Amino acid sequence: MTDPNVVLVRHGETPWNRDRRVQGWAPIGLTDRGREQAHQAGRFIAETYDIDRVLASDIQRTRDTTTIVREYVSAPVSFEAAWRERGFGVLQGLYYEALFDRFPEYSVLVNGQDAAARRPENGESLLETRDRVLDGWRTLTDGVAPGETILVITHGGPLYFVLAHLRGLTLADAIATLEQDNCGVTEVRVGQRGFEVVRENDTSWARGQSSVG
Amino acid sequence: MATAVLLRHGVTDWNEERRIQGWGPVPLNDRGRSQARQAGEYLAETYAVDRIVASDIQRTVETAETVADSVDAPVETTRAWRERGFGIYQGLLYDDVYARHPEHDATSGIVALDATPETGESMLDMQQRVIAGWEQLLNDVGPNDTVVVVTHGGPIYVTLGHVAGQDVVSAIADGHQGNCAVNVLSHDPETGTTEIVRENYTEYRD
Numbered sequence: 576m577t578d579p580n581v582v583l584v585r586h587g588e589t590p591w592n593r594d595r596r597v598q599g600w601a602p603i604g605l606t607d608r609g610r611e612q613a614h615q616a617g618r619f620i621a622e623t624y625d626i627d628r629v630l631a632s633d634i635q636r637t638r639d640t641t642t643i644v645r646e647y648v649s650a651p652v653s654f655e656a657a658w659r660e661r662g663f664g665v666l667q668g669l670y671y672e673a674l675f676d677r678f679p680e681y682s683v684l685v686n687g688q689d690a691a692a693r694r695p696e697n698g699e700s701l702l703e704t705r706d707r708v709l710d711g712w713r714t715l716t717d718g719v720a721p722g723e724t725i726l727v728i729t730h731g732g733p734l735y736f737v738l739a740h741l742r743g744l745t746l747a748d749a750i751a752t753l754e755q756d757n758c759g760v761t762e763v764r765v766g767q768r769g770f771e772v773v774r775e776n777d778t779s780w781a782r783g784q785s786s787v788g
Numbered sequence: 789m790a791t792a793v794l795l796r797h798g799v800t801d802w803n804e805e806r807r808i809q810g811w812g813p814v815p816l817n818d819r820g821r822s823q824a825r826q827a828g829e830y831l832a833e834t835y836a837v838d839r840i841v842a843s844d845i846q847r848t849v850e851t852a853e854t855v856a857d858s859v860d861a862p863v864e865t866t867r868a869w870r871e872r873g874f875g876i877y878q879g880l881l882y883d884d885v886y887a888r889h890p891e892h893d894a895t896s897g898i899v900a901l902d903a904t905p906e907t908g909e910s911m912l913d914m915q916q917r918v919i920a921g922w923e924q925l926l927n928d929v930g931p932n933d934t935v936v937v938v939t940h941g942g943p944i945y946v947t948l949g950h951v952a953g954q955d956v957v958s959a960i961a962d963g964h965q966g967n968c969a970v971n972v973l974s975h976d977p978e979t980g981t982t983e984i985v986r987e988n989y990t991e992y993r994d
Contacts, residue, residue, distance in 0.1 A: 591879075600876045600906065602888075664907065665811040668802075668879015677813075696811065697875065697907045 875908025
């Protein structure tokens with residue numbers, strides 16, 4: 576029996592990704608380009624893996640991505656709040672640039688641990704979000720069956736938290752060095768002796784595809 | 789007679805884009821700052837203002853501080869006069885949200901009043917919070933005081949509706965307030981009666 580795998584994918588592009596607005600839990604749909612990304616990623620995942628079940632964040636952009644991916648991947652889905660992006664509370668909708676310019680107290684690159692622990696009103700701190708996501712990750716990897724392949728459809732933040740956890744990176748280093756593109760595919764093998772990241776932010780599904788955007 | 793002047797904040801980029809602001813810290817734009825300056829000058833010429841009470845959200849705090857440059861009175865901030873908290877809908881366009889979720893449009897009927905967006909408030913939550921703040925204000929106000937309240941569209945609609953004995957749905961559906969619009973209410977502490985003297989007044993500015 577082969578080792579179980581977890582395949583993680585970020586949602587497709589949204590208008591707020593394009594505008595660089597802070598989305599958090601906002602119910603924003605995908606752009607035409609985002610839908611095309613989800614179709615291409617869905618085909619790639621269906622060709623590359625034998626997916627047994629799908630877990631997805633219950634926010635609109637991951638729900639919409641999941642609907643498209645499941646046109647290619649026939650596996651049951653459950654939507655879970657554990658895989659949501661950070662809740663940005665009252666900062667939702669601002670431009671990222673304006674947010675970190677006007678409120679540097681939220682930038683871990685500028686203010687380190689203080690910024691990681693700071694919670695926007697009605698939102699979550701980075702540390703709270705990380706704990707929520709890693710609880711979801713542990714529940715998932717503790718419950719995975721031998722030979723099983725699970726697809727997780729989530730957001731940039733949770734992908735950073737999982738990768739930082741697996742590699743022992745600080746949040747600041749993870750945010751400064753990692754990249755997650757829309758519908759980028761990451762694969763983690765759950766081995767007897769630990770986890771191995773065997774694919775990271777793979778967007779090779781887009782190769783030679785230039786029909787959109 | 790005590791006087792309460794309810795002033796809506798100056799215009800922001802999100803007002804111009806018709807984006808739901810809720811509690812978002814969106815600053816005034818250049819036009820909004822100029823509106824706030826003119827409102828301050830008008831209020832300073834027209835009233836002997838004793839106190840300024842402002843919602844503690846960025847656009848009302850900025851407006852109140854600008855008004856206080858002309859009106860020599862201290863500014864106190866409070867949550868009571870905040871706009872409705874729109875939770876996860878903050879930042880979306882009003883037209884998109886109401887098209888997809890008519891239950892959040894209070895003008896669509898009474899049922900919408902208690903629809904609560906995740907991490908936000910229902911219309912009724914907002915109305916109860918604001919009216920509690922209004923009653924507190926009337927309770928605290930000296931018999932001849934003039935208090936300027938710098939707040940948002942929603943709280944002004946529900947306060948005027950409350951004083952006029954209008955139901956909440958019509959107050960919100962029929963309400964209109966320009967940016968930095970002035971509303972004047974006169975309160976007789978002896979009899980406890982309140983009268984609306986002026987509504988949505990913006991003609992003071994050039």
